[in-house]
Amino acid sequence: MAEAQQGSGISIRNLYKIFGHNAAAYVDLVKQGMSKAELNQKHGHVLGLKNINIEMPGGGIFVIMGLSGSGKSTLIRHINRLIDPTSGEVIVGGADVVKMNPRELQEFRRHKTAMVFQKFALLPHRNVLENTVYGLEIQGVPRARQVEQAMRWIERVGLKGFEKKYPNQLSGGMQQRVGLARALTNDAPILLMDEAFSALDPLIRMDMQTVLLDLQKEIKKTIVFITHDLDEALRLGDRVAILRDGEVIQQGTAQDIVLQPADGYIANFVKEVNRGRVIKVNAIMQPANGETPLAPIQTSADATLDEAATLLATAGQQQLSIVDQSGAQIGTVDLQRIVSAMVTPAAGEARA
Ligand SMILES: Nc1ncnc2c1ncn2[C@@H]1O[C@H](COP(=O)(O)OP(=O)(O)O)[C@@H](O)[C@H]1O
Ligand SMILES: [Mg+2]
Structure with missing residues (x-):
């Protein structure tokens, strides 16, 4: 918790949101x-949100996943207080957003947060460069610096050469690259992405996920990413929270959710997931002792089942050793065990 209070971590505590003219009168009933x-x-x-408690460490991608109407947009809009809670705290970088006065809130929104929207929200009469500098323009940053910053991110998202194009001359994927460049040009530590990739075709969407993951290695921002797609959630999220009817029904790493779905509802989603991309070898390895021989093929504990299977198949081997950073063997796993963990286990078979 201390960590989340510093820097750009986000703590959401005992958050309730009720929509209606007399909302405060009903909080106690909901609490009961x-x-x-x-x-x-x-x-x-x-009832928009019920007793939300989430810690988002600074510098990570935190995904909020849920079906339409589950409360995802309501939740993310509390982070920059586009919505006021009925009760609860929203602590961002150590400050309670709910207690900010209008001037503090304006400063906070301009300098600490940037948003990427599902419908891109580009200004149609502005070209790519002019869309990208927009946030810095509002902040009153000198023009030369606006352009320098914008060009850097335009290039970084793969749009070099398109600066003078207008939004209607670009595909959806390219428009969302502009949305991302604009958000990054603001240089805010927190990026709020509400279904940012949901309007894109599946292949373009995967491209954009890759762009975001690559960028994040460099920018290390606190990213709150909303999606209704579990595959996207598991691919992007360092941690994932699953919402249903305004409540968090599970939160954890992608692997936690796939291996130990909290209830039948989540298990039902997880059935469709590509397990080989999510589960890591250490979740299924057999521990090694001093006598276990080292296999010719070795990998680290965080390799995915897909990666491990590819290593073995390429080398024509059956047995894999899992080694720690010093090269010492901590476990083994064979190809058959990998393959059986890739297919959905029967209920109750999940392993930690
Ligand atoms: N301004 C509002 N007034 C009344 N109900 C609202 C309002 N905004 C959202 N809701 C309700 O709150 C719930 C969550 O909505 P929302 O956060 O938009 O879900 P999601 O983004 O997951 O699709 C829904 O039942 C929705 O109808
Ligand atoms: Mg929404």
Whole structure:
């Protein structure tokens, strides 16, 4: 918790959001267990979020995943207080966003956060460069510096040569690259991405995920990424929280969620997931002792099952040694075990 208070970590604590003209009057009923359906039927209020507690460490990608209407946008909009909570705290970089006065809030929004939107939200009468400098223009940064910064990110997202094009001359994928360049040009430590890739075709969407993951190795921002797609969540998220009806029903690493889905609802999603890309070899290895012979093929504990299977198949081997950073063997796994872990296990078979 201390870590999240420094820098650009985000702590959301005991957060409730009820929509309606008399929201505060119903918080206690919700705290005592009134359901979303009951609140709606009896009192005509909508339960947006219920008792959200999330720690997002600075410098990581935190994904919020859930179906339409589960509360994802409501949650992310609390982080820069586009929505006020009915009760609870939103601590960003040590400051409670809920307690900021209007001037502090404006400063915070301009300098600490940048947003990337699902519908790109580019200005149609501005070209790529002029869209990208927009945030710095508002901040009053000198023009030369605006352009220098913008060009750097335009190039970095793969749009060099397109500076003078207008949004309607670009494909959806390219427009979202502009959206990303614009957000990065702001140089805010926190990036808020609400279904930023959801409007893109599947292959373009995968490209954009790769662009984001590559960039993140360099920029190390605190990224809050919203999606309704579990594959996208598991690929991007250092940590993932799953929302349903305004409640977090599970949070953890991608592997935690795939190996130990908290309930049948999540297990049902997880069935469709490409397990080979998510599960790491150390989750299925057999521990080695001093007598276990070292196999000719070795890898680290965080290799995925896909990577491990490829290594073995390429080398024509059956047995893999998992080694630590010093090269000492910590476990072994054979090809058959890898392959059986890639297919969905029967209920109850999940391993930690
Ligand atoms: N301004 C609002 N007034 C009333 N209900 C709202 C409002 N905004 C969102 N909701 C309700 O809150 C719930 C969560 O919505 P939202 O956060 O937009 O979900 P998601 O982004 O996951 O699709 C839904 O039931 C939605 O109808
Ligand atoms: Mg939404």
